[in-house]
Amino acid sequence: MRGDRHLSPAPSLVILGALMPRADPVTSLYSLAHLRDMPAATWDALVPEGQPFLSHAFLSAMEDSGSVARNNGWAAEHLVLEHEGKVQALLPGYRKWHSYGEYVFDHGWAHACERAGIAYYPKLLGAVPFSPVSGPRLLTADAAAGHLLLQALPEYLSKAGLSGAHINFTDPALDEQLARLPGWMERLGCQFHWQNRGYRDFQDFLDTLSSRKRKQMRKEREQVAGQGIDFRWYRGDELDQAQWDFVYLCYANTYAVRGRAPYLTREFFSLLAERMPHALRVVMARQAGRDVAMALSLVGGDSLFGRYWGCLAEFDRLHFETCFYQGMDFAIAQGLQRFDAGAQGEHKLIRGFEPVITRSWHYLLHPGLRTAVADFLLQEREGVMAYAAQAREMLPYRREEGH
Template sequence: MISLHSLAHLRDLPATTWDALVPDAQPFLRHAFLTAMEDSGSVATDTGWAAEHLVLERDGEVRAVLPAYRKWHSFGEYVFDHGWADACERAGIAYYPKLLGAVPFSPVSGPRLLAADPSDGLLLLQAIPEYLGKGGLSGAHINFTDTALDEALAGLPGWMERLGCQFHWRNRGYRDYQDFLDTLSSRKRKQMRKEREQVAGQGIDFAWYRGDELSEAQWDFVYLCYANTYAVRRRAPYLTREFFSLIAERMPEAIRVVIARQQGREVAMALSLIGGDSLYGRYWGCLDEFDRLHFETCFYQGMDFAIGEGLQRFDAGAQGEHKLIRGFEPVITRSWHYLLHPGLRRAVEDFLLQERAGVRAYAEEARQMLPYRQD
């Protein structure tokens, strides 16, 4: 017998059951990470993120899951549909609540549908339209998908593909950072070397830590830096202080934090996660203004670390053309959208057709601006 139901709290499903479906290289999908979001209050009904994880069971055994949330707004998603919501409001169409399949506040591509067998995953996907209608949801949105899910959704009626563009750095077997610099044009090589020298000239040095090597006082500092990036924009941070302590307790081996100090005083930090052959830069913050410190803390330190650890890819987060001139290459990302209202679906489909062409053209133009030598 096959059944589909939802979970309002991921902790109601044993970590061993959930994690048995999660690829080893995906720290963001682990039970520890997602429950830390919920248990810390970062993800909750009063923040507009109500957990509604979809679970498909066959004869009482969990066979497929989709981490998902009932949303009453579109913040913290990094795939922007505010324009769609505004158009619905003007037309008197209810856009919220909607169902979002995603990792909260994390624009990282990877598996979203987790299944013991592809056929079980397909059954879950096929059940979503009926689930939306029964649940009073306007549609489903699955963000930052992997190739397997792209192929599955492309074969199902009603799902619409949306493209985006990020910038990732590739480690092509570099011996050290200088080896990487040697692949750049002379002008860019000098610029990046000068930026690092400017930071060092301000008396700033760096130290790296695993999640379990930081004291609670240092985690207070990490959170203060993180929250300050929102405070300068007069916004409240998405994550609570407790979230950082929970991931440090539950998955310390996946966490790396680099802290910048000036004459012994901690002034900035960047927090990353490790999964498989990749380094994922997630959160950064600084308590004072320092020339070029952002580039050093968020990019150059991560490149150095990836080379030293033999990691092949450095995903430093969403957006940022300033990454391009530092060797981060354009990468196409994908999300998929299913809308119940036929008029809205037709309008969005027309929009996405044009947008996809624009994103592909942008990525190709960006590739021409990479700083690597043309031998």
């Protein structure tokens, strides 16, 4: 059941034994190198509802498709705390030899280490690959098991030859736990999410905006419609392989135009469609009966998560319509409360997406590096909070709406 491990059970027991009142031979901490070696039901039993990115289906599709693999700088290293043969806590994680695909940028820290002769890689990343979506990162059956796993992490890092641990896009529960543990440093970020405040339709949303912004959005949508483009939504099980080929071609093209290779493989999309079609939503933009663009999203709980987009030809304002307005329409129609359209954002801000503070946590073994990063994060924190406050002042809502 445990599959390949980067550490044998014996060192893991030593780690836990140092934390417990007395050695506990029935409790172990080990790392799982292939998610396929753990039954989906065992993993998913610890995943909260409404978290499609943490599901066995999503993360195993990343691994089985080769989108995350040792040869591209990612090696699965999921930490598992087991008691009496039963999994009690999980930390989805990856051993990494670079910092790409994370959306919490620590390249500067790595470059500083290189100049100082300090090994920054490999490091441990607790995250969903290529997915800047906040949510639980520590999956537990009970709080005590999760706390024990977190306590064991520093010694695990040392024994496993890792420079530190980085847990990205955390939820408030983990924020609270890590804030109480020594050595962990909090880093803030800012994203932009759209909130559905019970709108009856898109016009109802537009009515909450200032006159100028309302006219601008209406004009943008009219410009797309005026090019003869319409839209059709699909669930994951409603697309055939030729359509998935098109989805991938559009996705890959967003990287090709920047001279980069895509993170995800074509097989990843087919595996998603096979393993979790109920969570997938794809909107196709069509002109004269031919697909010209697409946006792929996931649904989880009360939220819509926009993930991948692409087009094969340039059309005026098509990006805004496909990635934002179509998703807002969908969220309203389905009664979803939140639309997270991905990272980055001033172009979202002026369309009603509100600033949201995100958090990540970092534990570095090298004391000098830890001190330097802590000083940097204090300064960065002030800038992020000021940026979010300034962004809120630029929202397009009428002031009497309370925004």
